[in-house]
Structure formats: structure tokens, C-alpha cells
Amino acid sequence: MDQHNTTYSVQLYIYDLSRGMARQLSPIMLGKQLDGIWHTAIVVFGEEFFFGGVGISSCAPGGTMLGPPDSVVELGNTEVNEEIFMDYLSSLGETSYRGDRYRLFEHNCNTFTNEVAQFLTGRKIPSYITDLPSEVLSTPFGQVLRPILDSIHIAPPGGNVINGHNNHS
């Protein structure tokens, strides 16, 4: 097959944005058990890539304000080298993953991670992460909160932004 190609390992960093509060409070507030509000990022080539309100950003692994991840999933290996990957990310950052395209429920960090994971490895990220928005929205409380939450952009600062336009005022 491809013995002579180098492969790079790809990991998924999963963070619980609620720091455990979701696990405790979700049965009360939403009526169903949610173990966390998941934020994910892809770690490859020694950097962590994620999507937020300012577009695609990168930083050192575990280097966002969230600190080290709550869990790490090995997605496998990829032959895609860094150069091609950065090309790919730049294109994404100009199109469907510009900062202003962030939507908390439909097009969020996990959407990005899922797509990148499939690009790099062909595998998707665990479904409990991508199912979260629909889980929340299927509760009456989620519906009530939706207009408010829609306007939230989650963008941990301290990273480098990878996209076509850095100033979108």
C-alpha cells in the first residue's frame, strides 16, 4: 500500500465547556441528561485547530483558555501532509468556515471538526458530540434559549486565525 509515505496522527480533543455543570444541571434544566457541552478541536502536526466566532484558529495543543482537554480520541493517521492541510484549511476559512458563518447550533466547532476529521482520516467524530445541538433543541428549554444562544460565538482568544479575512467589521 503506502509503506513509503509518512503518516501523521490525528487526534480529537474534546472539551466540556460547562466544566461539569451540564452533567449536574441538565436533568433539571433540560429534562434530559447531557454529559457536557462539547467543544472539539483537531490536533495534528503538533497544533490544535478549531472553529469559532473569528473563524478557524490554531494554537498549541491544549493552549486555549480551556486548558487541557477533557478527553482525547485518536482518529487515526493521515497521509495528508501539513502543506496540503493548510491549503485545505485556508480554503475552508474563506468559504464555509469564515468567522461570520459560525452558528452555535448548526455550524459550530464540532461541525468543523467533523469535516476535518473526515478529510484527514475518513472517520467522523463520535456522534454524541454532533448530536448535541439537536438534543438540546429537542427540549422545550432549548427552544426557548435558542434565540439567545444563536448569537453567541465561542472564540477562545490567544490563537492564530486562519482564514481569508481577519477583519470583518
Next chain:
Amino acid sequence: MAENSGTDPAVNTNTEENAATSGTIIMVTVKTPKDKEEIAISEDSSVAQFKEEISKRFKAKQDQLVLIFAGKILKDGDTLNQHGIKDGLTVHLVIKTAQKASGGGSSQASVSTTPGTPPVNRSGTGSANPSPASTGGTAQGTGPSPAPAQPANLLSGFGDLSNLSGLGMGSANFMELQQQMQRQLMSNPEMLSQIMENPLVQNMMSNPDLMRQMIVANPQMQQLMERNPEISHMLNNPELMRQTMELARNPAMMQEMMRNQDRALSNLESIPGGYNALRRMYTDIQEPMFSAAREQFGNNPFSALGGNGENSGVQPSRTENREPLPNPWGPSSTGSTENRATGTTTTTSSTSSSTSGTTPSVSNPLGVDAASLGNGIFNSPGMQSLMQQISENPQLMQNMLSAPYMRSMMQSLAQNPDIASQVLMNNPLFAGNPQLQEQLRHQLPVFLQQMQNPEALSVMTNPRAMQALMQIQQGLQTLQTECPGLMPSLVPGGLPGGLPGGLPGGLPGGIPVGLPGGLPGGLPVVSLVVSQVVSLVASLVVSQVVSQVPLFLQQAARPQRTRLLPRARGPPPLLGPTPLSSSLCSKCYRCLPEEVHQPRLQR
């Protein structure tokens, strides 16, 4: 291997959609970051053939195509079968522009996905081909620069903060001015304590709802709050807010707090896992907060306060502090002496002709040459640009005016002209210029009355009116430079005297005309002060959070009640203005449980 390693070697020349092989045709989705196409191809065909199809459909050269499936790069020599590409599956495509920086590492190449645009350095695929042009064009080795024909975006390395500065005020110049003022403020800790001591500020800060509103309105704060729900929790805790405000008022108290905090933190290290928690907490909260604050303040705001506590002691001076600031607009008063009974001001103004010239200094960030300005501050370039923005952007003024704290502030200002004058005196723009201050003091009550006048407000939100005002001001300025002798008699108090009969009644004569220009200038100044205070308090609140976290961890380590929630036996929650003389004291939330509670500070 031959280039075509398909089962039928004859497909080499086939360019039609239907391969000539006997393989079945499958539909494969080819997905680029921008685009998605379905391509029909024989399932036995090779990758090279596939690329041919793709290059036709996507209008790219085959060399530029990189196909990826299941994490593997499809090489020309492979077959689709080999990789398990079947009907309905998706293959990823990246179209290279082939302008290469050195591969790997952090240097990036400028990228375009428009195929067929040969950039400066067209080179092979992926090989380390250092091109100085591209590496020189990237900024700080961060994300790849943007799309076709655009040079590397130098700001791409600056992270989010540059974006943040564009938020909130809607105008970069305003932000610059504000930042300059903040920097100036922060570099002068005495000034900071002056502001803190100001009864107006204290009044404001003793209203927890007001403070909370102001803090929450800050976009950076909002971000912080999303990430750390504890912070919003803190803001909702009235006792905590009260503590914070007391802290802010009294630098000595603040220092004490810091010491306690340090002690608690050092205790924390001994707990297993405590050090990691500490580090984590620091990187979580403090660091971005500090770097954000540093962006604004130019240095660590707490160092200013803490150090200030030592210098000024428990009893900070209540006199006006003019010393540290040279007089940026000294001779401006030659033009703006007030017509008062005493001629002393005239004399003083003529004698105080020491100018700070035009070189920017700490207290004169705009490098204003005051000598030529009759209207003092409000013709400075900064103010002028400010007014220009105000006139261009009526929404800005309206936002500012309709902000909830604005109204209450205006009211309290109007009721207490002394306070207002004190605030404005201490403002760096005014400090050091006794003449201006005199005039201010006299004109303030009227000025404030005018502010309450809705007509005046509506004038300020009217862009044409603002423009007219600016023109008038410029005219006045010209006049001054042309005939300086004329001006002193023309401008009896060319400062925020507001609009006594000025604006709403038309502009009688040319005289009060200088005054309306002062009016909008006063507002932004005051709001700048307010915003500085807000930022300060916001950072204080965050430090509160920071201090809470180790305590919480301590709690976790020891079997005790949590401190994040108000103590049952703590001081009674205070929702209104607190008497300034309350002590931080007994059963305070800061004492560690094994210590005897002792009153910390008395004012």
C-alpha cells in the same frame, strides 16, 4: 508501474466520461472546501483517469489536484478499487496553487483555490522549496494569508484581540483615543487613585446594578463570561460586587486582598494536584485577562493599584493632582480667558505660556500644540476626529446617550456639579490647566442642565448639526490663528459651557458658538473616564473570580462549605450604596477558616 494500472490498459487515451473499460460506472462525490461535484467514473479506473475527469470539471491542472480518501493521498498510479472507492462515497480534493513555502513548520504559503493562476513561484508538489518572497510575506509565521491576489495579512498573527478592539465602539479612532487615555491613566497611578477617590465614581460603583450592567456590556467581558460561567455567577452575587467595589475604592484594601490571595494560593500548592490547578487557573483566566488588559492599559493594571497603595497610604490625598502632568495646553488659555471681574486670569494666562509644544508626551498623547487653540481641548486633533466621527455616526452618540448608565450619570452629575467638576478636573485632558478648570467649574451647572435638555441631545444626534458645529469650530480656529487679538474678547469661555440659548435657539451672534463645540466634547471625555472605570472594575471582578477558584479548590480538598456561594453567616447582602466607612471585616469571605476572624481594614 505504468501510469495506468487499471485492469484495461487501453483507457489511457480515453477522455470521455464513460471509460472504455468494462467496469461499472460509479458516481463518486468529489468535495473541495468550496464545492462539491459528482463525477461518474468507472470503478476500475485509475486515479490518473479520475484526476483527468476532475481537472475538466473543476478547471484545474491535474498537477494541482490532490485527492484524499480515508486519510490517504491518492496517487496517480493507484486505482480507485485499491482504495475502496465505491459508488456514493466522497473523495476530498485540494487544489494547490503550487506557490510553496518550505514544507512543514509554521511558514505558510499564500493560497488560492482558483485553478490555473500561476503564482510567482510555481514549483513542484510539496517539496521543500523555500521561496523568500512568500516567507517574507507572511506575518509571524501564523495562518496562511488570504485568497487570490491578496498579500499576507499582517494582522493574521494578532489573534482575536485586534478584532475585539473593532467591536463595541464601531470606530477605530475612538478606540485609539480611549486606549491612549487608558494608557495614560494607567501609567499614572496617582491619577488612578484620584479617580477612585472621586465621590462620583464611588457613587457609581456603589450601585451594584449599574456596575453589573456596565461590566456585562463590555464585549470582552461577555466572551469571558461565556467561557467561564463562574464569572457571570460572580456578577450576580451582590455581596461579591460590593466587595469588589470596596476594593476598587481603597487601594490599601486591595493590597491586603492581594496578600491574602497570595497566601491562599501558596497554601494551595501543597494540595495534591493543586499546583496544576493553579497553573490551569492562571492560563484560563488571568493570562488572557491580563493580556487583554495590557492591550488596553499598557501594563498590568494591578501593579499600578497595588503599588499605589503603598505610595499613597491608607489616606490618599483628596486634593487635585496636577503635578505629574505637564501642561499640555498651557498657552491655550491666552485665547480662552474668561471675562470675569478679576483680571488675574488674564495675567496668569499670559504668563503661563510654557507650552509642551507639539511633541507627544505622556500627558499629551496627541501632541497638540495648544498655543494656537482658543477653544482649548476641543480643537485638538483627537477631539476633532472624535467629533467628526460623532457627526458621521449619529448612532454612536445615540448609543452613548441611551446607555443606561449615561442617564443616571447625567442626572447625578446635574445634581452634583461639584462632583462633575471634580471628575472633569481629574481627567487627564484637563488636568494641568487651571484656566480651563476655572471655566469648567463655572460653566458646569449650565452645561449639565443643557445635557438634560432633550433638545440638546437631539442636536447631538443630528449629524448635520454636528457637522455645522464642527465647521463653526474650525472657523473659530482659523480666526484665532489669523487674528489672535480678536479671539480673547470673542470667546468669553470657549469651553464646555454648553448651550445657554446656543443651539436650540439658533446661534445668536458668533459668540456662544464656541461653546456648543465644547458640549459634545465633554461627553466623550466623561464617557472615556467611565469606560476606564468599567474596565478597571471588570478586571477586578475577574481577579475576584481568580481568587475564588483556589478557595474553591481548597474547599474541595478540605471538607468544608463551599465559598462560591454567599455564606449563610456572612455579612448581610447589601444591594444599595454602602456607607463608605464599612470595614471589610469580620466574617469576611477572605479569612481562612482556621484563622481568627479579624477586621481587616477600617476606613
